[in-house]
Amino acid sequence: xxxxxxxxxxxxxxxxxxxxxxxxxxxxxxxxxxxxxxxxxxxxxxxxxxxxxxxxxxxxxxxxxxxxxxxxxxxxxxxxxxxxxxxxxxxxxxxxxxxxxxxxxxxxxxxxxxxxxxxxxxxxxxxxxxxxxxxxxxxxxxxxxxxxxxxxxxxxxxxxxxxxxxxxxxxxxxxxxxxxxxxxxxxxxxxxxx
Amino acid sequence: xxxxxxxxxxxxxxxxxxxxxxxxxxxxxxxxxxxxxxxxxxxxxxxxxxxxxxxxxxxxxxxxxxxxxxxxxxxxxxxxxxxxxxxxxxxxxxxxxxxxxxxxxxxxxxxxxxxxxxxxxxxxxxxxxxxxxxxxxxxxxxxxxxxxxxxxxxxxxxxxxxxxxxxxxxxxxxxxxxxxxxxxxxxxxxxxxxxxxxxxxxxxxxxxxxxxxxxxxxxxxxxxxxxxxxxxxxxxxxxxxxxxxxxxxxxxxxxxxxxxxxxxxxxxxxxxxxxxxxxxxxxxxxxxxxxxxxxxxxxxxxxxxxxxxxxxxxxxxxxxxxxxxxxxxxxxxxxxxxxxxxxxxxxxxxxxxxxxxxxxxxxxxxxxxxxxxxxxxxxxxxxxxxxxxxxxxxxxxxxxxxxxxxxxxxxxxxxxxxxxxxxxxxxxxxxxxxxxxxxxxxxxxxxxxxxxxxxxxxxxxxx
Numbered sequence: 001x002x003x004x005x006x007x008x009x010x011x012x013x014x015x016x017x018x019x020x021x022x023x024x025x026x027x028x029x030x031x032x033x034x035x036x037x038x039x040x041x042x043x044x045x046x047x048x049x050x051x052x053x054x055x056x057x058x059x060x061x062x063x064x065x066x067x068x069x070x071x072x073x074x075x076x077x078x079x080x081x082x083x084x085x086x087x088x089x090x091x092x093x094x095x096x097x098x099x100x101x102x103x104x105x106x107x108x109x110x111x112x113x114x115x116x117x118x119x120x121x122x123x124x125x126x127x128x129x130x131x132x133x134x135x136x137x138x139x140x141x142x143x144x145x146x147x148x149x150x151x152x153x154x155x156x157x158x159x160x161x162x163x164x165x166x167x168x169x170x171x172x173x174x175x176x177x178x179x180x181x182x183x184x185x186x187x188x189x190x191x192x193x194x
Numbered sequence: 195x196x197x198x199x200x201x202x203x204x205x206x207x208x209x210x211x212x213x214x215x216x217x218x219x220x221x222x223x224x225x226x227x228x229x230x231x232x233x234x235x236x237x238x239x240x241x242x243x244x245x246x247x248x249x250x251x252x253x254x255x256x257x258x259x260x261x262x263x264x265x266x267x268x269x270x271x272x273x274x275x276x277x278x279x280x281x282x283x284x285x286x287x288x289x290x291x292x293x294x295x296x297x298x299x300x301x302x303x304x305x306x307x308x309x310x311x312x313x314x315x316x317x318x319x320x321x322x323x324x325x326x327x328x329x330x331x332x333x334x335x336x337x338x339x340x341x342x343x344x345x346x347x348x349x350x351x352x353x354x355x356x357x358x359x360x361x362x363x364x365x366x367x368x369x370x371x372x373x374x375x376x377x378x379x380x381x382x383x384x385x386x387x388x389x390x391x392x393x394x395x396x397x398x399x400x401x402x403x404x405x406x407x408x409x410x411x412x413x414x415x416x417x418x419x420x421x422x423x424x425x426x427x428x429x430x431x432x433x434x435x436x437x438x439x440x441x442x443x444x445x446x447x448x449x450x451x452x453x454x455x456x457x458x459x460x461x462x463x464x465x466x467x468x469x470x471x472x473x474x475x476x477x478x479x480x481x482x483x484x485x486x487x488x489x490x491x492x493x494x495x496x497x498x499x500x501x502x503x504x505x506x507x508x509x510x511x512x513x514x515x516x517x518x519x520x521x522x523x524x525x526x527x528x529x530x531x532x533x534x535x536x537x538x539x540x541x542x543x544x545x546x547x548x549x550x551x552x553x554x555x556x557x558x559x560x561x562x563x564x565x566x567x568x569x570x571x572x573x574x575x576x577x578x579x580x581x582x583x584x585x586x587x588x589x590x591x592x593x594x595x596x597x598x599x600x601x602x603x604x605x606x607x608x609x610x611x612x613x614x615x616x617x618x619x620x621x622x623x624x625x626x627x628x629x630x631x632x633x634x635x636x637x638x639x640x641x642x643x644x645x646x647x648x649x650x651x652x653x654x655x656x657x
Binding site for chain 1: 261262263264321324325327328331332334335338339340341342343344346348349352353356357359360363364367
């Protein structure tokens with residue numbers, strides 16, 4: 001694959017994975033989507049960060065995914081169902097976000113000093129993450145929404161700041177968010193301390 | 195030896211050790227309180243950056259520590275902040291003897307405070323947003339109750355405060371750009387807006403404060419109180435640090451006007467909701483919103499006397515919130531409810547708790563002779579001198595809190611029916627009475643008891 005195509009490939013991965021994260025209800029598929037999303041982010045980060053630091057972000061993302069997956073109860077007590085209308089509504093909302101992103105990306109690209117293709121990916125991550133946050137009250141979905149927003153922000157921020165400390169702290173926050181999510185998910189099954 | 199190792203590294207190590215002993219609650223409370231009081235006291239007496247001689251032995255506490263190319267710097271000017279922060283933490287930890295919050299309260303609380311101190315110390319200070327976020331993540335288990343699903347309050351708390359971090363980091367980047375090009379008003383405006391929005395999320399400024407009453411209702415009251423009293427104060431100190439270090443923000447009238455405006459909105463809306471609130475825990479949440487509003491007005495006015503309000507009101511606010519949270523923890527444990535309808539005649543069943551709650555509410559509202567009266571009077575006088583536009587709105591907000599206080603007073607002195615008295619534990623009675631006496635004493639001798647807090651302002655010399 002030539003270097004010029006990589007941003008488009010990562011954009012494709014991000015579009016696909018964030019859509020699955022938004023409309024999906026099966027946890028395993030959502031976690032695979034999360035892993036793919038972090039792969040897409042990694043392909044964009046290596047343009048601005050060193051390979052080592054980009055790999056740190058990728059591994060942190062995959063670790064977050066693994067933590068969330070491991071925390072799920074073996075039998076889901078309250079499975080979430082989204083009816084067909086709900087799915088259609090979410091897809092339409094995602095399409096609106098994509099449209100909005102493609103409209104504003106050139107202007108944002110001028111300010112952020114990121115190539116337009118990378119700006120598309122970053123804004124789509126942020127937009128889809130915010131959409132996710134606005135549409136759910138399930139802890140796992142909330143955490144996935146926050147992770148998505150942060151993944152988009154990391155692409156922006158890597159273009160302006162490539163310090164080891166920031167990369168390390170952002171990786172720590174990614175894993176920390178997943179750990180908090182895992183705690184929230186397992187909370188009803190824990191023994192009450194009161 | 196260096197200062198960040200003492201006031202950041204050491205508490206983090208202790209918090210890790212205490213996590214291992216979390217089942218031994220009393221032991222962790224004593225160790226946690228002792229460590230915090232030692233850290234607070236050492237901040238007052240240890241000269242940072244100077245050579246200390248013990249006979250032939252000389253020690254120098256270096257103010258800086260380098261981590262991955264960035265520095266944590268704690269200078270002697272930060273001593274007042276350190277002693278305040280660790281003193282506050284000790285206050286909350288000691289109360290845990292009675293309130294019995296989550297087993298990890300002490301260890302998580304100490305780690306959270308250590309990261310917040312790191313957020314104040316980090317250089318460049320715009321990275322503090324990352325450390326605040328880590329502190330927030332650590333605080334989440336404090337407000338969750340094992341055995342119950344995570345409520346919408348804790349989720350909103352996590353979402354809103356996490357969303358604040360990117361804005362502050364982006365503001366740092368924009369300010370870096372405008373530092374090279376001070377003449378670009380658009381970039382300065384963007385940076386100011388980003389920074390303001392970031393802090394609005396972190397400080398739960400209107401309209402991002404909806405999580406406060408929800409968390410107050412869902413979380414264990416004492417843990418929620420710890421969060422409500424520690425987090426806003428620390429973030430405001432970080433905000434003052436930002437303002438002190440950034441000339442662009444310091445000279446931006448728009449930023450300060452926005453702070454003042456949103457402060458007034460928070461007092462007004464918080465007061466209105468308080469007046470109609472029938473749940474004691476949620477009422478505490480609205481009181482916290484109003485207090486943050488007063489802080490924002492004090493910073494927004496940008497005068498010496500208004501900043502004195504900020505510095506001096508931290509302790510009365512801490513005592514009032516601590517008192518109310520300790521009391522409602524006891525009430526919730528005995529009565530299983532904090533709704534107005536279930537608290538009829540509380541004065542006859544739990545007189546110390548009921549008295550402490552009423553005193554704390556009235557102190558926060560600014561009743562004469564209680565702790566916050568003289569401070570609020572001074573601040574409101576300053577506001578009225580500057581402009582009369584805000585005063586009616588502030589008074590309506592305060593009136594709302596008074597209405598809530600008098601309504602709960604009427605409920606508490608109402609007929610108890612045939613319920614038996616629920617006596618509070620002896621230590622709880624001692625702490626509650628001490629708290630009430632402190633609030634009255636501060637109200638009677640504010641300058642004498644709160645004068646020392648003005649040292650806090652030395653940390654922000656150019657503000």
